[in-house]
Amino acid sequence: MKVGIVTLVFGFVIGYLGQRARLCYIAGYRDFFLTRDTYILKGMLGTIVGAVGGFVLFNFLGGNVPGFPMLLDTPGMNLRSAWLFAMVGGLGLGFFGCLSGGCPYRLHIMAAEGKKTFWAYGLGFYLGLIYFNVVTTRVLEWVVQALR
Amino acid sequence: MRRLREFKVTAFQAGLVMGLGAALIQAYFEIIPPPAYGICMVCHPKDLVNWISDHLLGTTWGNVTVSVDWPVMTVLGIVLGAYVAARRNGEFRVEPAREPIYHFITGFLVINFGLILGSCPIRIIIVSSYGSLIGIVGYACMIIGVVLGSAWLRRRARRQVRERMQK
Numbered sequence: 001m002k003v004g005i006v007t008l009v010f011g012f013v014i015g016y017l018g019q020r021a022r023l024c025y026i027a028g029y030r031d032f033f034l035t036r037d038t039y040i041l042k043g044m045l046g047t048i049v050g051a052v053g054g055f056v057l058f059n060f061l062g063g064n065v066p067g068f069p070m071l072l073d074t075p076g077m078n079l080r081s082a083w084l085f086a087m088v089g090g091l092g093l094g095f096f097g098c099l100s101g102g103c104p105y106r107l108h109i110m111a112a113e114g115k116k117t118f119w120a121y122g123l124g125f126y127l128g129l130i131y132f133n134v135v136t137t138r139v140l141e142w143v144v145q146a147l148r
Numbered sequence: 149m150r151r152l153r154e155f156k157v158t159a160f161q162a163g164l165v166m167g168l169g170a171a172l173i174q175a176y177f178e179i180i181p182p183p184a185y186g187i188c189m190v191c192h193p194k195d196l197v198n199w200i201s202d203h204l205l206g207t208t209w210g211n212v213t214v215s216v217d218w219p220v221m222t223v224l225g226i227v228l229g230a231y232v233a234a235r236r237n238g239e240f241r242v243e244p245a246r247e248p249i250y251h252f253i254t255g256f257l258v259i260n261f262g263l264i265l266g267s268c269p270i271r272i273i274i275v276s277s278y279g280s281l282i283g284i285v286g287y288a289c290m291i292i293g294v295v296l297g298s299a300w301l302r303r304r305a306r307r308q309v310r311e312r313m314q315k
Contacts (some may be wrong), residue, residue: 004218006177007192011225014166014187018226019233020155021162025183025269028159029294034302036161044157050167054175063175066183069279077282082295086286089265090272094293096261098252103269104189104262108223108253112230113241120248123171124255129197129254133209140264 015109024106026097081147087138170274179220181213184278188271190262192222265290 017023021043029042059065067073097103101123102110111118165235170186179186191212198209214220234240245251262268265286267275270291272290275283 002177003179003214004221006179007172007220007222008225009224010169010173010186012229013225014162014169014222014283015226015229015231016233017157017162017165017229019230019239021159022205023159023162023166025273026166026294027293030298030301033163033295033298037155040159043163046160046163047167047222047270047273048277050164050169051171051274053166054168054171055278058171058175061175064178064180065171065175068183070183070283071279071281074280082282083285085264085266086282087289088263089263090286090289091293091296092261093258093265093269094290094295095297095300096257097269097290098294098297100251100258104193105187105226105257105268105270108189108226111231113229113234114242115252116243116245117248120245121251121255123209124252126193126197128256128259129194129263132194132260133198133201133207134206136260136263 015112018105019113022106025103026094027102027106028088030098079144079147081140081144084143084147166270167274167277172272179214182282184271184274184280185212185214185220186274187222187268188228189223189258189268190221191267191271193259194263195219196221196223 022040023043024040025044025047028044031037031039032041055065055068059068100107104125107118107121111122166187170184171273172183173186173277195211195215196219198207199215201207202209202211211219231240265272267283267286269290272287276287282297
C-alpha cells in the first residue's frame with residue numbers, strides 16, 4: 001500500500017516538473033552532440049548532483065542506503081553475462097532511444113500532452129514489455145547459462 | 149478555489165529534484181531492494197504490468213521485492229502529473245499521429261533493450277551515482293549509443309535535404 005502511494009505521489013511531482021522543464025534524458029546528450037545546446041544537459045548534471053548528494057547525505061544521516069558506494073561489490077559483478085547485458089543494453093537503449101526522439105520518461109509526458117504519435121510509441125512500448133516477458137527473458141536465461 | 153501561482157522551473161532544478169527524490173524515497177520510504185530503484189521508466193512499467201497480469205490473468209512473470217505486495221505506480225503518477233501540468237498551462241492539444249509505425253517499432257525496441265540493461269536513462273544515472281561499476285559501464289555505453297543515434301539522424305536529415313534539393 002505504502003509503496004504504491006509513495007511512488008504515485010513522487011511520480012506526480014516529477015511528471016509535473018518534467019512537463020514544465022521539458023526534461024529528457026536522451027535529448028540532453030543528443031542536443032549537445034548536434035547543436036552544442038546545454039539547457040537539457042544541465043538537467044542530467046542536476047540529477048547526478050542530486051542523487052550523489054542525496055545518497056551521501058542520507059547515508060550520513062542513517063537512512064536506508066545499504067552498501068553505498070557499491071564500486072566492486074556490485075551484484076552480478078563476477079558474471080560475464082552481466083557485463084555483456086550492460087553493454088548491449090546500453091548501446092541499444094541509447095541508439096533506439098535517440099531514434100524514437102527521447103527517453104521513455106519524456107515520451108510518456110508527450111503522450112500525456114495529447115500527441116498521438118507517442119500513443120503509438122506507448123502501444124509499442126507495452127507490447128514490447130509483454131514480448132520481453134514471454135520471449136526475451138528466455139533468450140537472456142540461455143545467454144547466462146552459456147557464458148557461465 | 150484559488151489557483152496556485154504558476155512557477156518556472158529550469159531543467160537543472162527539475163533534475164535536482166529527481167535525483168534527490170530518488171535517493172529520499174529509497175532512504176526513508178522503503179523503495180528498496182533492489183538498490184537505487186527510486187525512478188525507472190522501464191522497470192516500473194514492467195512491475196506494474198507484471199503485477200496486474202500475475203494477479204488478474206494468473207501468469208508467473210514475477211516481480212522484484214518492492215513490488216510483490218503492491219506495485220510501484222510511478223508511471224501513472226508521471227502521466228497524471230504531466231496531464232495536469234499540460235492542462236493548467238494550456239499545452240494540452242490532441243495532435244494527429246505522425247509516422248505511427250516507426251514510433252511503434254522504436255518503442256518496442258527501446259523497452260527490450262532497456263530491460264536487457266535493467267534500467268532506463270534516468271535509473272542508469274541513479275545507479276551510477278550509487279557507485280555501481282556495471283552501472284557506470286552501461287551509462288558510458290548508453291552515451292555512445294546516443295552519439296551513434298544522433299550521427300545517424302544527422303545523416304538521414306542531410307540525405308533528405310539533398311533529395312529535396314534535387315527535385
